[in-house]
Amino acid sequence: MSGLRRIFGLTSRRQQSPADGPAELDLTPEEEEEPEPSADTTQHRLEMATGVDQAVGMSLVVFSLVLFTYYSVWVIVLPFVDTDHVLHKYFLPREYSVILPGIAAVILLLCIGAFTAVIMWKTHKPKKLD
Secondary structure, X not given: OHHHXXXXXXXXXXXXXXXXXXXXXXXXXXXXXXXXXXXXXXXXXXXXXXXXXXXXXXXXXXXXXXXXXXXXXXXXXXXXXXXXXXXXXXXXXXXXXXXXXXXXXXXXXXXXHHHHHHHHHHOOOOOOOO
């Protein structure tokens, strides 16, 4: 909810006194001054992605579309095609349509956990002993 408030420039003010009862939520537009953009900020806003960044991004999009199309045909269309059809030789057996995404999900969760552990380990502040 705080993200939406920030996007729309709203702040919450709780108006409550003991005699009033439950708190009311008053959403009013925030009135804040915009800071003057510095030269570094202005230049950073005007930068665009380089050709290499655009090529990498486009290749990731194309790879994702090809993978999604392949998997969709494999899982949705292939069960309705005869087993002796030539289309079956381009796909793995159906058991792998569950096993491979499961393995990918486990690897993804392990990577997220390892990344979180490394960040927590690097930002660990030792406790002071009195």
